[in-house]
Amino acid sequence: MKYINVGIDLGTTNSAIATYENGKVIIHKNPLNLKETLPSAVAMRKDKYIVGDKALSLLQTRPGIVQMNFKRLMGANARSLQKQIDPVRLSQAVIEELLRFRESGTSSAVVTIPASFDTIQSNATKEAARRAGLEEVVLLQEPIAACLAYANAEGTEFAKEDKWLVYDYGGGTFDVALVQMRNGILDVIDHEGDNYMGGKDIDQDIVRDLICKPIENETGKEKLYEQLIHQEDAAGMSSFISYAEEAKKILSLQNEYTFEVYSEQLDIDTDVTITKAEIDQIMMIHFNRSYHLIEKLLDKNNLSFEGINRIVLVGGTTYIPLIRKQLKEKSQTIVDTTMDPTTAIVLGAAYYAGSVETKLEEATPDQIETVKKNERVDLQLVYETQSNDEEELILGKTDSKKAKFYQITNVDGFDSGLKEFSNKFSAFVPLEKKMQNLFKVQLFDKRQQTIGSIQEVKISQGLYRINGQPLPADISIELDGDGGETLLESIFTKNKILPLKRSIYKKASKSILKNSGDKLIINILEGASGNSAASNLTIGYIEIRSDKMSQDLVKGLDIQLDFQISESRDLTINISIPSIGYSDFQVFNPSKNPINYDKIIAEIQSYINRINQEKYEEENTDNRESVIRELHSIQNELVTLYGVAIENQNDIQTDILYRIDDDKRTLVQRFDRLLNHRNILEELENLKAAKTHYLQNAAFADENQKVQFEDFLSKEHELINSNNKNLIKSKAAELEQLANDAFNNNPKRYQDIFFALLLKVRGDKIKDKKRWDELSMKGREVSKEGNYIELKYIVSEMAAICELPKRSASDSGPEISKKSLGIE
Structure with a gap:
């Protein structure tokens, strides 16, 4: 039995590699300078990649060729230096350099990622590691790695049952995780995070507000910061970021710092003074953003700081004294500073790698x-x-x-x-x-x-x-709903422990002729399944293709979808349509998320306008004041975001375009959650009616239909208490379809429909009264004889000459529609 044993922390600012050997973790040092971490910086000179400290040394002479902070663009198509820069390729160069720190070759490794990384970012990380020569890559969420490092450090003793908060504030991302410690097992309960919040953002705010604005006031230059972010050459921004980083360090020890700012390109040669109070004010804004995420995490898990035993610090930004002080004062909880926060993740990664069996090892010839x-x-x-x-x-x-x-x-x-x-x-x-x-x-x-x-x-x-890694967000499929709207059906829910698998059954929504070139497409999304598709991230499409069919696909046929997702977030789906012998297997591992900036701006505008309509709708509701107040807040933030989007649409030095897209999705999620309360009672009544309808026809259900209903029953309580209108509506529609399918298995169903037509269709809704009377009399005769085949044709003709009655939520009889009669 062999184990992976190698852990890699691929960080935004610094990276590291460690090995688990004979029960101990060894961090491999850079053979050139004996440092335990490698700067995540890459310089490109012709076809050569220069990595780490060597790349940073070029910031003074050739800053335009140095790339940093590209982890935040993982999975994105980033623009820089007048050409496409691939964050995967840059990350590959960092991993290749780390692997050189080890004397022996490496074919397997555990690589860490932020807990809030989406599927596309996770796949991009795996792709970078595989390009670097690793045949086997296992991903590990950074808060879990940090906990393993702290819990397994020598001389540490903890209670058998503790709850920790992992406060992971790195150079480019922020995560906070709630972790349960129980009898030697670490169990991640929940997490919150922001992939566009880190020390880099503090630096950019210092540059904008404490360096550029004073220079503008003194020299009369306008829009200095805008010039920096629009420059094709990154030299200017890089030098200004260096000023900010130096100011942060010095002002942690003294109250005032004066330094010279020089830029020949921008015609600047002046002194700038920054005070500790000014820089603390900016840091407090960022700390409060992180603290808000802590409060959100605790609130949704019904906890307070009194239930937290310690706060574990991870990431270089947690070295800032102000952040440590504020965290301790606000939480009144132990803030653990016993470990180097910049190496905790790689230590934990190595501990974990020492417990993961490799799948590559084979027996040697000997x-x-x-x-x-x-x-x-x-x-x-x-x-x-x-x-x-x-x-x-x-x-x-x-x-x-x-x-x-x-x-x-x-x-x-x-x-x-x-x-x-x-x-x-x-x-x-x-x-x-x-x-x-x-x-x-x-x-x-x-x-x-x-x-x-x-x-x-x-x-x-x-x-x-x-105890396994939790799924960071819901995985859903998008389905057509009533009135042209779309609904999301959750396949896997957030915080379920990976790996996961599940089978679901759907009806073909249209007929497709074999080899016609047509196909049936189902959208796969990641995010909150109770919200709209606009607030989710598309990670792929299930395609049922006509060129793989041996027979035509008829609308209404059963489609079986078998979903599997691995611990490292590889999503595979097996598609089968038994009635026509169709089978296909699809793997979803997208590693790029191309951003359509015009679409983002249009969506922001659309929701700004939609909120105006929703505020009008809320005037007639009981809780209108609180809802309208929140709608105003969301709309104001969208308006601000729209202005930021317009102002920065030509930004090629920062990752603000992706941050805007992320903020847009977050605001849409708030909007969705706010309006989910509408008509919730009506949707619960529809769900109850659909359940009753199925139970009336349960005796005729086939095995697949019985399995689907049992799955519904196992989640019914959770569904009812979700207060999620869209989710309840989606399940009610699914259950109603299940009831109709079971009913259709009953050979006597047309007898029920026949008498329902006689009872429910009013005379003024009948187009041909004479023919209706003839069919009614004939129907009674064949019904007594038990001739259900002939009765089917009679019912179909009756349906064709009348306006069919609409089914109400309280109606427990058979559905009467062209669809249920098979004449649609």
Whole structure:
């Protein structure tokens, strides 16, 4: 049994690599300067990539060729230096450089990502690692890695049940995670985050407000900051960011700092003075944004700081004294500063890598030959993989008659010696504290010759491990709803532990002729399933293609979709339509998110206008004042965002375009949540009616329909208490369709519909009264005879000469529609 053992922290500002060896984590140092971290900076000179400190050294002489902070653009098509810059390629260069820190080759590694990274960003990270030469890449969320580092550090002792907040404020991203510590297991309960919030944003605000504005006031120059972000050459912005970084450091120790600002290109040569109070004011704005996310996380989990045992700091921005002070004062909770926040993630990544089995290892030719020579022995071992004791029991059992002795050894010198046994044995082995203890178990025959293969036993003493990684956001599919609107159906919900799998059944929404070139498309989205599609991120499309069909697809046929998502967020979908023998397998691993900036601006405008209409609608509701107040707030923020979008549409130095898109989705989510209260009671009544309708026809349901209804029952309580109008409406429509499908399996269904038509269709709604009377009389006759085939045709003709009655929420009878009659 072999383990990955190598962990990589691919950071926005700095990166690192570490290995888990013999129960300990070793951070590999840069052989050139013996530093434990590598700056995530890349310079491009012709076809050569220069990485790390060498790249940073070029900022003074050739800043235009140096790229930094590209992690925040992971999965995006970034514009810079008058050409396309691929963040995946730049990240590849960083990982390649890190791999050189190790003396031996590496084919597998655990690579960390922010917990709030979406599927596209996660896939882009995996692609960068694979391009760098890694054949096997396992992703690990950064808050989990940090917890593993803190929990497994030497000399640390915690209560058996603790709750932690991981406050991860890095150079480019922010995450806060709620983690439960229980009996050696780390369980991530929930998280919040912002992929466009980090130390880099503090620096940019310092440049704009504390450097550029004073220079404008003194020299009369206008829009200096706008000139910096619109420059094709990044030299100006890079030098100004350096001023900001230096100011942050010095003003953490003194109250005032004066420095010279020089730029030949911008014709600037002046002094700028920044005070500690001014820089603290900017830092407080950013800290408050992070604190708001903490409050949001605690609130939705019904917790206060009193229920939190400690706050764990991660990321270089947490070195700022103001942030540590404010966090401690506001939370009144232990703020753990015992570990270097810049290396905590790589330490945790290595701990995790030491517990993940590699899928690449195969038996060597020598090992294969040894097994051929020796008897293949089935040795079953039973032991606890996690222990807090000083020794642990290993139980062994084999049916081999040749096995007479066993021996247990480890690399630390423990040797049980040859022990005689018959079929079963038990042995206590000593455990080294705070490490993973690796033992080898070997069997021998009566001549004390080895038989079978060596088996490895791995027991962690006092080490914490994780209970899987949570899914950061809902994964949904988009479905057509009533009145042209679309509804999202959740496939996997946020915070479910990966890996996950689920099967669902859908009806074909249209007919498709084989080889016609037509296809059925279902949109896959990531975000909040209870909100609109506009607030979600599209990650792919399920395609049911005519060129793969052996028969025509008829509208209404059952489609089975089998979803699987791995721990590293690989999404695969198996599509089958049994009635026509259709089968297809699709893998979704998009690694780029092209942004249509005109579309973003149009969507912002659309929601600004829509809110005006919604405010008018709210005038007739009971809670109009609070709702209208929140609608005003959302609209004002959208108006501000629209102005920022117009002002920065030519920005090619920062990632503000992607931040605007992210902010737009967040505001749309707030809008969706606010209006989900409307008509919630009506939708619950529709759900109840659909359930009753199914139960009336449950006796005729086939196995697939029964499975779908049982799935609904298992989630019914959660659904009713969700207060999510769109989700309830979607499930009611799905359940109504299920009831109709079950009803359609009943050969007597046309008898029910026939009498329902007689009872419910008023005389003024009948187009041909004479023919209606004839069909009514004939229908009664064939109904008594039990001739349901002829009755079907009678019902179809009656439906054609009348206006069909609409079904109400309280109607428990059969649905009467062209669709239910099969004549649509």
